[in-house]
Amino acid sequence: MTTASVGFSALNAGDLIRHNRRPKTVAVIDLRDGGREWTFAAFEAATDAFARRMADRCARGTPVAIVADNGAPFLMAWLGLMRAGLVAVPVNHKLPPATVDHILSDAEIGLALVDRAYRTLLPDDFACLDLEVEAEAAAASPPTPGAPLAAIPRPGEIAEILYTSGSTGRPKGVPLSHEGQLWALGKHAQADPPADERTLIVAPLYHMNGLFNASLALVNGIAIVLMPRFDARLYLEAVARYRCTALSGVPTMFALMAREEVLVRTLDLGSVRRITIGSAPLTEALVARVQGIFPNAAIRNGYGITEAGPSIFGDHPAGLARPLLSLGHPMPEISWRLTGGASPDEGMLELKTPALFGEYLNLPEATAERLRDGWYATGDVMRRDSNGFFYFVGRADDMFVCGGENVYPGEIERMLERHPEVAQAAVVSVPDEIKGHIPIAFVVRSPGSEVSADELKAYALRNGPAYSHPRAFVFIDRLPVAGTHKIDKRPLLDSALETARSLTRRGEPRHA
Numbered sequence: 001m002t003t004a005s006v007g008f009s010a011l012n013a014g015d016l017i018r019h020n021r022r023p024k025t026v027a028v029i030d031l032r033d034g035g036r037e038w039t040f041a042a043f044e045a046a047t048d049a050f051a052r053r054m055a056d057r058c059a060r061g062t063p064v065a066i067v068a069d070n071g072a073p074f075l076m077a078w079l080g081l082m083r084a085g086l087v088a089v090p091v092n093h094k095l096p097p098a099t100v101d102h103i104l105s106d107a108e109i110g111l112a113l114v115d116r117a118y119r120t121l122l123p124d125d126f127a128c129l130d131l132e133v134e135a136e137a138a139a140a141s142p143p144t145p146g147a148p149l150a151a152i153p154r155p156g157e158i159a160e161i162l163y164t165s166g167s168t169g170r171p172k173g174v175p176l177s178h179e180g181q182l183w184a185l186g187k188h189a190q191a192d193p194p195a196d197e198r199t200l201i202v203a204p205l206y207h208m209n210g211l212f213n214a215s216l217a218l219v220n221g222i223a224i225v226l227m228p229r230f231d232a233r234l235y236l237e238a239v240a241r242y243r244c245t246a247l248s249g250v251p252t253m254f255a256l257m258a259r260e261e262v263l264v265r266t267l268d269l270g271s272v273r274r275i276t277i278g279s280a281p282l283t284e285a286l287v288a289r290v291q292g293i294f295p296n297a298a299i300r301n302g303y304g305i306t307e308a309g310p311s312i313f314g315d316h317p318a319g320l321a322r323p324l325l326s327l328g329h330p331m332p333e334i335s336w337r338l339t340g341g342a343s344p345d346e347g348m349l350e351l352k353t354p355a356l357f358g359e360y361l362n363l364p365e366a367t368a369e370r371l372r373d374g375w376y377a378t379g380d381v382m383r384r385d386s387n388g389f390f391y392f393v394g395r396a397d398d399m400f401v402c403g404g405e406n407v408y409p410g411e412i413e414r415m416l417e418r419h420p421e422v423a424q425a426a427v428v429s430v431p432d433e434i435k436g437h438i439p440i441a442f443v444v445r446s447p448g449s450e451v452s453a454d455e456l457k458a459y460a461l462r463n464g465p466a467y468s469h470p471r472a473f474v475f476i477d478r479l480p481v482a483g484t485h486k487i488d489k490r491p492l493l494d495s496a497l498e499t500a501r502s503l504t505r506r507g508e509p510r511h512a
Contacts, residue, residue, distance in 0.1 A: 011150035013159040013181040014051065014083030016218045017044040018148055025195070027218065029242060032071040032228040040221065042139070043076070048148040049141035050080030053134065055149065058111060063087040063161060065104065065112040066131070066206070067121060069228040073135035074205050075214060077113050078160075080138070082178070085151030088160040090206035092171075093118045094482075099170065106173055106362055107161050153178035161361060162208055162306050173361030174306050180355035184212070184311040187331060190220045199246040200239055202227040202253070203485065208306040209279055213248050222246070230485055232256040233263055236293075240267040247294070248276045248302065250485045251286055255424045256478075258289040259447060270296050278302025280486050281392060281410040282325055283417040303327040303392065305378055307370075309355025313390060326389040327382075337375070338382060345384040348396050350375045381408065400429040400437040405467045412439055415464045419456065421449035426479050426487050427470060428496040440496040441470035444479060472499045 009019045017027070023041035030036045038046070058064060064081050066088060068074045074090075081088040089107050091100060093115075100121045104112070112122055113131040122128060153159070159178040163171035199217050201224055203210035217224045225242045227235065230253055239247065254277060257264075272294040277286075282301045290299055300322065304310030313328030322328055330336050334353050341347025352374050359367045370377050381393040394408030401407070409427035416425035424444040429437040445451055453473035460469040474495060482488040 010182055010185075010219075012082060012085075012153050013178045014047075014079040014081065014088075015148075015150040016079065016185070016215060017047060018150075020044070020218075020221050022195075022221045025221070026223045028072050028075065029223065029225045030072040031226060031238060032069055036072065038072055043072070044148070045143055046135070046139040046141075047076050047079050047083065048144065050076050050135065050138035051084040051149045052144060053138060053141075054081055054086055055084040055151075058084075058086055060085040060151065061087060061158075062111065063089050063107045063109045065089045065091050065107070065109045065114075067091045067093050067100070067112055067118045068115040068131050068205075069093070069117075070202065070205050070210065070226050071228060072226065073131045075224075075226070076135050076138065077131060078205065078211070079218075082159045083148075083150055085153070085157075087158050087175075090160070090162065090211070092163065092204070092206045093121060095121075095171070097121050102170055103163055103173070155179065156358070162206075162211075164306060172363055172366060174357050175359070175361055176306075176309065176355070176357055180309050180353075180357075181215075183333075184309040184355040185215055185219050187311045187314065188216050188219075193220050193222055194245070196243070196245065197222040198225060198242055198244045199223070199248070200225045200227065200235070200242070200244040201248070202230045202235060203249060204229075208304065208310055209248070209250075212304065212310060232260050236260060236263055236267055236269070239269055239272060243271040245271055246274045246276075247272055247297075248278070250279045251277055251282055252280070252424070252479065252481050252487055253485050254290045254293075255286060255444075257293060258286075259423065261447060264293050269294050272297045275299045276302040278304060281394070281414060283414040284324065285417045285419075285422070287324060299324075301325050301327055301392075303390075305351075305376075305380075307357045307376055308351055308353050308378070309357075311355060312351065312353065316387065316389070320387055320389075323385070323389055326385075326391055328390065329388050330390070338384065339377075341381075341383075346393070347381065349378045349380050349382045349390075351378060352376070400439075402429075402432075402437055402439065403435045403467050405465070407437075407439065407468045409439065412441065412460070412464065412468055412470065415460065416441060416443065416456065416470075418463070419451070419459055421446045421451040422456070423447075424479055424487075426489055426492060428489055428492050430493075430496050430500045432500065438471045438500065439468065440472050440474065440499050442474045442476055442479065442492055442495075444476060472503055474499055 020040045026037050027040040027043045028038040066077050078088045112128045114128045158175045161173045161175045275297045314331045316329045337350050338347035379396045383391050394410040412427045413425045423446045426442045427439045432438040480488045480491045
């Protein structure tokens with residue numbers, strides 16, 4: 001594969017470090033391992049040795065699972081497998097054993113690299129290797145004479161299979177090619193990033209968010225501080241201790257940081273220059289809170305889809321400033337269209353990209369539903385402004401009809417979070433015999449707030465369409481989250497249904 005067109009030199013999707021211009025600088029700081037530091041040269045040598053060990057064990061194209069926490073061993077294994085011409089399959093260790101077993105079977109995995117703590121997730125007789133032992137052995141291996149290992153991929157050859165979160169059923173396998181991933185990474189390659197750049201990554205490496213951000217850092221010679229799991233206090237302390245300059249995450253993470261007001265006042269967080277918040281809707285109110293924590297940071301709304309590679313949006317070709325909540329402007333090589341909306345500038349986003357997946361693994365019906373004539377139906381409803389900037393409206397499958405009007409929960413949530421006494425909001429729809437469906441809002445108050453349901457109802461009626469105002473408000477201390485730190489609304493559904501039933505019992509005029 002030639003790589004001149006992607007803006008950096010790499011032979012395959014696992015070959016991201018070898019030509020780094022800063023071999024003696026720090027590449028990875030592993031907080032799982034007490035803050036152990038790896039230079040680019042040391043991490044490259046260990047990854048090459050890991051790739052050779054795996055190539056000796058497995059035939060080319062063998063899918064190999066990784067079941068582990070964030071850390072240098074995970075990153076080394078993921079890169080090493082792809083570099084050796086094997087297929088890396090990161091697995092969410094928070095899934096139940098039955099779902100993990102489904103993934104092992106679905107992807108025809110022949111070997112798993114596993115943290116000892118997660119060995120019980122896999123069948124007793126499954127072929128497993130201790131990931132930490134393998135990583136240490138690779139790090140201790142003497143350098144191999146000659147060129148580092150890097151299998152040259154065939155056109156369309158699969159580098160990795162990522163499994164979706166499975167919020168609507170079993171996770172779906174998304175095979176992604178070497179060629180597509182190199183194209184996506186090349187869109188973000190930097191000529192000469194500042195020498196003090198450091199990014200803190202806590203998004204799980206079994207998810208595209210964490211993997212892609214780690215890949216970009218390695219391509220650009222930026223140091224990665226890796227956290228095994230998110231804790232708001234530990235995250236903020238790590239930002240200050242390691243002088244991180246770039247952060248990424250989902251809104252829930254930053255909302256939890258905003259609650260640590262006392263700690264924030266004790267830390268120097270001025271090193272942060274860039275923050276990307278994505279994978280869930282973003283609000284002006286949260287941006288303001290985040291800006292208060294990281295006063296020197298430029299904050300952007302991020303968007304990416306596993307199936308699309310995930311690079312889609314970037315800067316405006318005419319250099320126009322990106323509006324606060326905009327996702328950006330489609331990259332030049334992205335084909336897009338908005339379908340099913342009231343105008344050509346609103347509707348569900350459909351895409352063609354050089355990094356697009358080719359099928360859901362072993363799911364021809366799901367593939368046919370979402371991928372037609374090379375166009376991928378994202379399921380995300382967008383609007384486009386007069387300058388060509390895109391904005392996220394909501395998920396098409398989250399939309400519900402209330403009194404004949406289409407309602408998107410995300411729009412209600414963004415409106416509620418503009419209230420100064422609302423830290424977070426999640427809206428769930430429940431069936432209603434008169435309206436069809438009605439929204440129920442779950443609210444986390446801001447620290448010290450005693451805002452009432454009546455006050456929030458009046459606020460919603462003043463600041464949004466009357467038909468979409470929540471018919472009830474449930475106050476909770478914390479919204480439930482999934483393994484990817486996104487809000488998980490499924491645990492809220494039973495409470496929403498009971499709340500709606502209680503309205504009926506009390507005879508409240510919820511149909512207004």
